Amino acid sequence: MSNPTLTLAQLKKKRAIKASEVQELDTLIALYEKHAQNGDSPRSPRQKQVTQYTAKPKGLKAALLELTFKAPFTVEDAVKALRAKNRNFDHRQVRDSLSGLVRDEKIRRLKQGSGGEHSLYEMTA
Numbered sequence: 001m002s003n004p005t006l007t008l009a010q011l012k013k014k015r016a017i018k019a020s021e022v023q024e025l026d027t028l029i030a031l032y033e034k035h036a037q038n039g040d041s042p043r044s045p046r047q048k049q050v051t052q053y054t055a056k057p058k059g060l061k062a063a064l065l066e067l068t069f070k071a072p073f074t075v076e077d078a079v080k081a082l083r084a085k086n087r088n089f090d091h092r093q094v095r096d097s098l099s100g101l102v103r104d105e106k107i108r109r110l111k112q113g114s115g116g117e118h119s120l121y122e123m124t125a
Contacts, residue, residue: 060087060089060093060094060097061097061100061101063085064078064082064094064097064101064107065101065106065123067081067123068123069122069123072110072111072120072121072122073120073121073122074118074119074120075091075094075095075098075118075119075121076091076118078094078098078121079091079094082094098119098121102121105124106124107121107123107124108121108122108123108124109121109122110122
């Protein structure tokens, strides 16, 4: 015996634990064998299906993309152009939407504004 200080109850409990571990291993082996017959492995990396959404911008973003500018423009230029088309948006809303369009690579930021200077934007398409 490996450890004579264990009681009979402790030995039976230890055997039950080992038996459950063996049963789990048998289940895993059966799973591997099943997948091996199909030519794949349960441990092989699975390809996740990635759904890319190419949703068209709505609301303010769509309105900004419809505008045409001859030269680089600022947020103020965009607000004026939107108001000329009876689309009344706040300066902050336009700025935030332009930032989102820059992030989505629909518009390019030519120059980051700082210290009272305005950022300059350019339409990419």
